[in-house]
Amino acid sequence: MTDALPTSIGDRKRRLSVAYTMAVAAQAGYRVDILDSDRDGVDLRIDTGKAFRPALDISLQATTLLEPPKAGCTAYSLPSCRYERLRMKTQTPRILIVLDLPKQEDRWSSVNFNELVLRHRAYWLSLKDHDPKDIEEISNMHSVRIDIPMRNLFNAASLQRLMALSRTGDI
Amino acid sequence: MDVAIRDIVIRDAAALSCLSPAALAAWAQSKGWRKSGRYREHSDIYRAPDKPELLIPTVRELGDYPQVVGRLISVFAEVADSDPLTIYRELARADRDAIRVQVPDRPHGSVAAEGAVELIVGAWGVVRSALRSMNAPRAVHWENPRPKMRVHLDRMLMGQAEHESFAITLLSPAIVQGLPEIEPAERVMTKYLARAMHALRSATDRSIERPDGQKDFFAQAVKEGVSANLCESMVSMLEPFHSIDIAFSWAYTIETKISVSALAFEKGDIPILKKAADRFRREALEPNRSFVGMVERVERSQIDGEGRIILRALDSRGERRLRAHLMPCDYEKAVRAFEERMPIVLVGDLDRSGGRRQLVDARVVHAMAASPPPDDEGVGAGSQVDLFD
Incomplete structure (x- = not known):
C-alpha cells in the first residue's frame, strides 16, 4: 500500500522550481533567500550578500503546459495578479522564471550514481515596461498569455548577465 | 535581552510605507552618507567611507517600497549600533520638528486625566500664540489665527504616546518644497516658537530677580513673541503640575543652525505669568x-x-x-x-x-x-x- 504524498502537485512543482533556481544561483556564486510569496508575489531574492545591489527578485512558476515554440517563443498563461506585480515599478529588478516540466511526473527528476537530473529547463523574462497590448489574448480574468523567448534559458551564465544588469540598473 | 531587541525585523508593510523617502535620505545624510548617483528610475545611490552602499527610493510608489525601507532600517541599525525599533521611531520623526512637553517625575508615566487635558489645551494655545505673534508681534492677540496661518496649524500632528514618562509631542512637518536654502514656513514657525519660549523664560527669571522691573522685562519680550496669550497658555499647562519641561528637536530633513536647549517652568512661575498677562490685557x-x-x-x-x-x-x-x-x-x-x-x-x-x-x-x-x-x-x-x- 502506497502512502498518499504529503504535498500537492502544485507544491511539488514549486519546490522543484525553487531547487532549480537555487542550483543555478549556487553554480553562479550567488545567495538565495526564500521569501513569503503571499505578500507581494516574489518567491526568491538572489543577491551577493550586500543589502541592495546587485539583486533580483524572482517570481517562480512551474508548468507542464508550455506550448510548442513558435517564431522562437513559447507561450505561457501567467496568473494576472503575478503579471501585475511583475510589471509594477520596483527598486529591485523583478523577473519571472518559468520551469518547463515533463508531462509525466515521474520524469521530473532523477538521480543515479553519475548525475542528478532535473527536467527540462527554465526560462526567464522581465516584464518591466511590458506593454499589455503585446498580449495576444487575455484568456480570462485570472490569467494573461505571455510570449517567452526561447533564448532566455535560465542558467548560470544568463544569471550572471542578469546580475550585471541589475548592478547597473539596466534591467 | 539586548540581543533579542536587535534581532527584531519590522514586517508591517503599512508601518514601513509611512516612512518618507525624504526622512530616509535625511537620516542617511546625517550619518555621513552622500548621494553619488542614480539607480534605475526611482532611487538614489548613497555612499560613505567604511559603510555599505545604500539605494534610497525617491518616491513611495514602488511595489517593493516596504521591503526596501525594511532593508534600510536593518543597515541603519547596524551602522548606528542600535535596534530597528529605535531607528524606526527616529525615522518616523526625521522629517518633522518636534515640540515635546513633559511632566517630569511621574511614577509610571501617568497623570490625572484632567491635568492631561489642560496640558494639551495649553500646549496648543502656546503654538497658536506664537504663530499669531510671528505674523504680528503684539502684547495681546484678540483675533483667531487667520486662514493662511491655519494652514500651518492644520499640518501639525500629535505624536504617539511614549513609555516611561508622561509627555505630549507636537509634530510639525519639515519638508523642503522648493529651493533647499528656503526654510519651509512650518520650520520658521517652530523656530519662532522656540525663541518665544526662551524669551518668556528669560523675562520670568529676570522678574524673579528684580520684581520692580517685571513690566519692562515682559514688554521687551513682546517683539520676540511673548504675549498675554502665551503667558495664559503656560499658566493653563502649569496649574495641574509642579513643573513641566519643554524641549525642541529638529527634523533631519532640513539643516538647522539654531541650538535650543530644553526649558523648565515651575508652579512658582504662575503668579508672575498671570500678572504679566493681566497687565498686557489691561494696557493693550x-x-x-x-x-x-x-x-x-x-x-x-x-x-x-x-x-x-x-x-x-x-x-x-x-x-x-x-x-x-x-x-x-x-x-x-x-x-x-x-x-x-x-x-x-x-x-x-x-x-x-x-x-x-x-x-x-x-x-x-x-x-x-x-x-x-x-x-x-x-x-x-x-x-x-x-x-x-
Whole structure:
C-alpha cells in the first residue's frame, strides 16, 4: 500500500522550481533567500550578500503546459495578479522564471550514481515596461498569455548577465 | 535581552510605507552618507567611507517600497549600533520638528486625566500664540489665527504616546518644497516658537530677580513673541503640575543652525505669568473704537485681495494716523474712498501695545458722501450715508 504524498502537485512543482533556481544561483556564486510569496508575489531574492545591489527578485512558476515554440517563443498563461506585480515599478529588478516540466511526473527528476537530473529547463523574462497590448489574448480574468523567448534559458551564465544588469540598473 | 531587541525585523508593510523617502535620505545624510548617483528610475545611490552602499527610493510608489525601507532600517541599525525599533521611531520623526512637553517625575508615566487635558489645551494655545505673534508681534492677540496661518496649524500632528514618562509631542512637518536654502514656513514657525519660549523664560527669571522691573522685562519680550496669550497658555499647562519641561528637536530633513536647549517652568512661575498677562490685557486694547477720517495710503497685500491702509483720523485728542489691515471687501471700499477722496468710518479695536497705533479687526462701516475737504480738513462735514451696502 502506497502512502498518499504529503504535498500537492502544485507544491511539488514549486519546490522543484525553487531547487532549480537555487542550483543555478549556487553554480553562479550567488545567495538565495526564500521569501513569503503571499505578500507581494516574489518567491526568491538572489543577491551577493550586500543589502541592495546587485539583486533580483524572482517570481517562480512551474508548468507542464508550455506550448510548442513558435517564431522562437513559447507561450505561457501567467496568473494576472503575478503579471501585475511583475510589471509594477520596483527598486529591485523583478523577473519571472518559468520551469518547463515533463508531462509525466515521474520524469521530473532523477538521480543515479553519475548525475542528478532535473527536467527540462527554465526560462526567464522581465516584464518591466511590458506593454499589455503585446498580449495576444487575455484568456480570462485570472490569467494573461505571455510570449517567452526561447533564448532566455535560465542558467548560470544568463544569471550572471542578469546580475550585471541589475548592478547597473539596466534591467 | 539586548540581543533579542536587535534581532527584531519590522514586517508591517503599512508601518514601513509611512516612512518618507525624504526622512530616509535625511537620516542617511546625517550619518555621513552622500548621494553619488542614480539607480534605475526611482532611487538614489548613497555612499560613505567604511559603510555599505545604500539605494534610497525617491518616491513611495514602488511595489517593493516596504521591503526596501525594511532593508534600510536593518543597515541603519547596524551602522548606528542600535535596534530597528529605535531607528524606526527616529525615522518616523526625521522629517518633522518636534515640540515635546513633559511632566517630569511621574511614577509610571501617568497623570490625572484632567491635568492631561489642560496640558494639551495649553500646549496648543502656546503654538497658536506664537504663530499669531510671528505674523504680528503684539502684547495681546484678540483675533483667531487667520486662514493662511491655519494652514500651518492644520499640518501639525500629535505624536504617539511614549513609555516611561508622561509627555505630549507636537509634530510639525519639515519638508523642503522648493529651493533647499528656503526654510519651509512650518520650520520658521517652530523656530519662532522656540525663541518665544526662551524669551518668556528669560523675562520670568529676570522678574524673579528684580520684581520692580517685571513690566519692562515682559514688554521687551513682546517683539520676540511673548504675549498675554502665551503667558495664559503656560499658566493653563502649569496649574495641574509642579513643573513641566519643554524641549525642541529638529527634523533631519532640513539643516538647522539654531541650538535650543530644553526649558523648565515651575508652579512658582504662575503668579508672575498671570500678572504679566493681566497687565498686557489691561494696557493693550480699547475695544470697539470708531474713527472718522481720510484714507491716506492704500497698499494691497500679495494674497487674497487683502490690504493695509493708513487712516488720518481726528478724535478728541487731535489728529492721529492709524494703520489697519482690511479683508478684501473692506479693502475695496477703502480704495474707492481713497480714489474719490471721501472720508470713511473705520471700526475696530484700538491696539496701543505697539509703537504705532493700529485698529485690530477693522471694518469700514460707512463712507461720507460729501465734497472732499479743500485742504484735508473738516473731516466729518456733510451728510453720512451708506455708500457700499
